Amino acid sequence: MLHRCTKCGELKAATEFYADKRWRGKRLSAACKQCVKDRARQRYDAMTPEERREVAKRAADWAEKNPGRRLEIAKGWRHRTLPARRKATAKRRDNAKAKAKLAAASRAYYTAHPERAAAQRRVRDAIRRGDLIRPTRCPRCGRRNSVSRIEAHHADYSKPLEVTWLCALCHRDTHYYPTADQP
Secondary structure, eight states: EEETTTTOOOOEEGGGGGEEEGGGSSSSEEEEEEHHHHHHHHHHHSSOOOHHHHHHHHHHHHHOOOOHHHHHHHHHHHHHHHHHHOOOOOOOOOOOOHHHHHHHHHHHHHOOOOOHHHHHHHHHHHHHTSSSOOOOOTTTTBBBTTSEEEEOOOSSSTTTOEEEEEHHHHHHHHHSSSOOOOO
């Protein structure tokens, strides 16, 4: 089904429009996604540095008051986009040019962060020797290793064998949304 954007006047597919929150998602917004994004960018560019700081402060305050909701939103996005991200990853994995680019990026990362690379090697070797045992479930959320890979999180890279075992999702949350109780 095609809809006409009230801003640019183009006929576009329904997927090119956001759901209108005022109608609890039962109707589409009047402007297409691109026009909404362009308008937001124009408003942001027109702000003074003080106004930008105020917007950032309000966002930080909201995130502090709603930590669970922030994680819920992030996890929802990950869940909704997972099939497309898996498909893109598989496509990159099969592409020789992408493999070379990924290998170069990996070398650059480990060159820039030798202490992290050393800690990760020590953990990998300790697992192979049997000194460290990877658990089958994430201690934080309970996900099984078959659902989300269990990874070693280093709170301090100078202590390479002192790790917290977390599933990939909790590990990512630990880095992107740190809290006082997380290592």
